[in-house]
Amino acid sequence: MTENEFTVDSEESVSLPRTDRVAPPMYLANYRERQARVADEETPDPDDQTPLYLRRFRERRSPETNSGRSVPLYERVGHGMQQAMSEDNRNKEISAPEKAKQVLAADIYLVRHGETQGYSTESGLTPLGTWQAHTYGHTISKRVSTGETVVVRHAPTNRAGETAENLHRGMMDGLAMFEKDVKVFEPEPMEEFRNFQIATPDGLRDVTSAFRQYYSTVEQFERTALGDRPMWLVEVDRFWRTQQGGGDPIQHWLQIPMFHFEPPAMVVRRFWTGIQRLAEEFPGSRMMVATHSGPIRAFAIAALGYDPGEPYNTEHVRVKLVEGGREALVSYRNRVQEIHVPEIDRLPTWRLDEDWIPRDAI
Known part of the structure; x- marks a missing residue:
């Protein structure tokens, strides 16, 4: 066997099948066929068995409906992004233009511990x-501007006090x-x-x-099982067993x-008294008040007219007291309500011996 014959035999022994493919893969061919069929159909066939969600998806993928969507909305309409709002991803409030902003007597954040x-x-x-609490305070530092005044207050409890300290x-x-x-x-x-109170023997x-x-x-x-339980104990027992269950x-x-529990209405009145006192002592300031979920929730219910739910840890209800102190904007979970600030000294105490007369009628 000559050298040339050996080479030919070697090439034939190691030759591999041809892998170059002219036709597209089956999945690609089917995809192109579906796209061409959708483009040719001017109106959808009522007898088509394709699910509605799939037909809508194919319509959105068509060039006619997809033109211009690659460019973000704020670039197409010419609105620039505000750097401060883009940095603060926890703030969902829409900032009004400077000319449309109301002059505030105080800006209060009621923050849960x-x-x-x-x-x-x-x-x-x-x-x-x-x-x-520390992260919340760092977030607030992004929102305030140079020259502002920030006041930090808290309820007289350990958890609220530590929240205020770490927030600060x-x-x-x-x-x-x-x-x-x-x-x-x-x-x-x-x-x-402070948190709502309970009347106990102490x-x-x-x-x-x-x-x-x-x-x-x-x-x-429970150990002795003698005598009737006092009413304060029965009410507190119902409260705690609700949580345990x-x-x-x-x-x-x-x-x-x-x-034996402080009524929610009295808690709301007490909070408004504190807000008005802060507004008088620190006019035009921003106030951070670390307090408890129960009073915050009652305050939000009184302002919004429905129960928006329990605030999470370090979630806040914001109160913007408008200049003059007669109106306020209360915002909580993307809902803003404009309300009249209650005049606490004009409200009745609901005592039986009280002869209450509206001051406007005097």
Whole structure:
């Protein structure tokens, strides 16, 4: 066998089948066929068995309906993006132009405290709750402008106080980072923004502060089973058992009249008193008030006219008090309501011996 014959035999022994393909793959051919069929159809066939959602999808994919959608809306209409709003991804509020903005007497944020260690004791925040409050303060630092004044207040409880402190710390870190000259007041407690109270044998107590006395008293009655339980114990027991059963104890407080619980209407009146006092002491300022979910929810219900739900940790209800103090804008979860600010000193106390006369009639 010659050398040439060996080469030919070797080439024939290692030759592979041809893999070049002229026709498109079957999936591509079917896709092109469907696209051509959809383009040729001027009107949809009523007897077509194709699902409606698939026909709508193919219509959206057609060149006629898809033209111009690759360009963002704000570029097509000539609206520029505001850098401050794009940085703050938690703020869903639409900012009005400068000429359309109302002059505010005060801008108040009613902020729920961060995640707490529990409600059976007067405990502070968890590490997650501390991070939530610090992050919220850092977010607020993006919204304020140089020259503003920020006041930080809180309810007289540990979880609200720690929320205010970490909020203040996060805001100061953000202001230093963004090089903004803002006057910030140190956190201080305010009785007007305390949690709703419970009348116990030891006096008025926060709902968590009263838990220890409630639990020890219930244990005594369960151990001895003698005598009738006092009414305050029955009402507190219903409240806590609602929470233990997976229910909503705040909704229980909002809907069921209880003699030993501070009524929601009185809590709302107390909050408005605190807001008006802050507006008088710090006119034109922005206020951060760390408080509790029950009063915040009752405040939102009174303003919006329906129950928008329990606020999450560090979620807020915003109150914009318009200059003059007679009107306000209350916003919560993308709903804004314009209301008349209640005149607390003109409202009745609902005592039986009260001879209430409207001042306008005097």
